[in-house]
Amino acid sequence: MASDLVQRRVPDYRVPTLFPLRPGEVAFAHGPASVESFHAIGDGSRPSSSTFLATSGRFGLALGVATYAIANANRQAQATADATPMWRPAFGGSIVVTSQGFYLLDHAGKLDWDWDSIDLMQVVGFSCLVMQGQSATGPVTWRITSDWAELVFVMWAMARHPRHPQLLDRSWIPARWPEWAEQQGYRPFLPEHPALEG
Structure with missing residues (x-):
């Protein structure tokens, strides 16, 4: 399919x-997908504690203070971790790739992405x-595995950035994939084409 697209042929x-689908849209592929979002889930502030410390005796007081200090440190560590932007699971489901974009489907519904929104x-x-794209709720940074x-x-x-470095140098292609594809009987994988000449 990629070879067809690069050569401006519509895949069969x-x-x-x-x-x-939208008018004129064609669906080419469908399969499982998982999505992670790069963001923080907190602002670093530590939740206030409502712990009531009731102790008796010197040992009880020391144990109570130590327990309170550990709990406090754990809350602070969690608050710091929550404030750190990192990849966090967003949802899992399936992806449908079309001529105009892609759709992500999960138990909650369908998310539409057209090429112009990315x-x-x-x-x-x-x-x-x-x-990175502009969603209905604002900018997002997602990692999609599919x-x-x-x-x-x-x-x-091909639709938005035909001079993308990975498209031009073909580094998006998995190692040894072209040879494997040709051994399976597919047309030569991504033959030379003016659109991809650096």
């Missing part, structure tokens, strides 16, 4: 969808990409 492959994309590993990640990247890059 189609998949059915359980939802209507500002940045990069393949960061086998079947894994990072994207067997169709590379196809999503190629389609977005």
Whole structure:
């Protein structure tokens, strides 16, 4: 499919969808996907404690103070961790890749992404990409893991950023994948094409 797209051919492959597509839209692929979001879930402030310290005797008082101090340190460590932006699980479900964008489906519903809503994309590993885009609730940075990640990247890059470095130098292609694809009987993988010449 990627080879067809680079050569400006419409891939023959189609998949059915359980939802209507936009006019002129064609669905090419469907499969499992997981999404992580890069963000913090707190501001670093420590939640106030309502711990009541009741003790008796010198040992009881020392034990109570130590327990309170440990709990306090644990709350502070958790608050610091919550304030640190990091990859956090967002949702898991499936992805449908189309000629105009992609859809993410989970138990809560369907999220639509058209190519124009995505500002940045990069393949960061086998079947894994990072994207930044403008969602209905504001900007997001997501890491999507799916067997169709590379196809999503190629389609977005061809639509929005044909001079993307990974598209030009073909570093988005997994190692030894072209040789494997040709051994399976597919057309030569991404032959030379003016759109990809540096």
